Amino acid sequence: MSLADELAARLPAGTALEFGELRLSRLDDGRFEARHRDDADTAGGLEGIDSVRDLRDLAKSDADGGYRPLKTAPGLKRGWRTETGCPREFLARLDAIYPGLFAAWAAYAKGELPPVPLRRTLGRQTGMYRLANTIDDAMAERLRRELCDAGCLRQIAWPIDEGDPAETITAETGHLPLLCTEACTFAVSRARELAKVARSVSHGSRVTSAEKSTPHDP
Ligand code: SF4
Known part of the structure; x- marks a missing residue:
């Protein structure tokens, strides 16, 4: 099973997961969506972001425009959403925000990524x-x-x-x-x-x- 398939399997249609400051969800029609978790209940008005590059740019700075050198520091901007029907593209978009971290979790959960003291x-x-x-x-x-x-x-x-x-x-x-x-x-x-x-x-x-x-x- 590819990593993208694993991600899809963990997110069946109609479910949601929190991943850091992200809320990942799978819509009823099977499409994937991510947004800031604090925007989970926002019905409209979120900016649609449709490319890995734009998401990478989004993750570079916080809401005040300050540079975020550590990608897993709190402070990810709010006010956007990204949606795609392709699991591989969805994984690439997640990686733009949290590079390699779904892969790390998947490997760790299978005992394939032992922690390094x-x-x-x-x-x-x-x-x-x-x-x-x-x-x-x-x-x-x-x-x-x-x-x-x-x-x-x-x-x-x-x-x-x-x-x-x-x-x-x-x-x-x-x-x-x-x-x-x-x-x-x-x-x-x-x-x-x-x-x-x-x-x-x-x-x-x-x-x-x-x-x-x-x-x-x-
Ligand atoms: S060592 Fe790990 S937990 Fe600590 S700041 Fe770096 S990435 Fe975060």
Whole structure:
């Protein structure tokens, strides 16, 4: 079964699913529709968007015109809808907003996309990003809290350490999870920032204690 067929099978005619900030529905005639979930009950007046390119443009900025570098950050614009009868085209339109995330969920649900522990991701970094792998567990928790929980709609499946159990994410009725199976580049970058701060603090305290231990002249 192709990915588009899987999507169609999860969305039979007359049903709807929430997927991040999207509401996906299958009309009674079998056509597919997506719109912002906050527009779920809007009867008319939504702008029709009929191309992958235009949806990609829509997802680039929020309602105030601010750039959305992280595609799964909350803040997707409202006021539009997209409709097609072709499952492949519908999947391509979803990918324009949440790239690869239906595929990720489908693979994860079949056990084909094991989560990657944070330490493995950080351990693969090279160059100036190698420093990222020096964060301790408290910093890793802080990263999850401040970057992921506060500013991203994806559900984290990755553990911090290799030995930690990975969280099992299941789809609630009427929902398709936006999954995160491996820390993204924003998380790696944030880990590096935290590591840099920790290094400068520890360097500062080493200098201070060295100064304190310097004997004074009589
Ligand atoms: S690591 Fe995953 S959950 Fe965290 S910000 Fe990146 S994509 Fe979102």
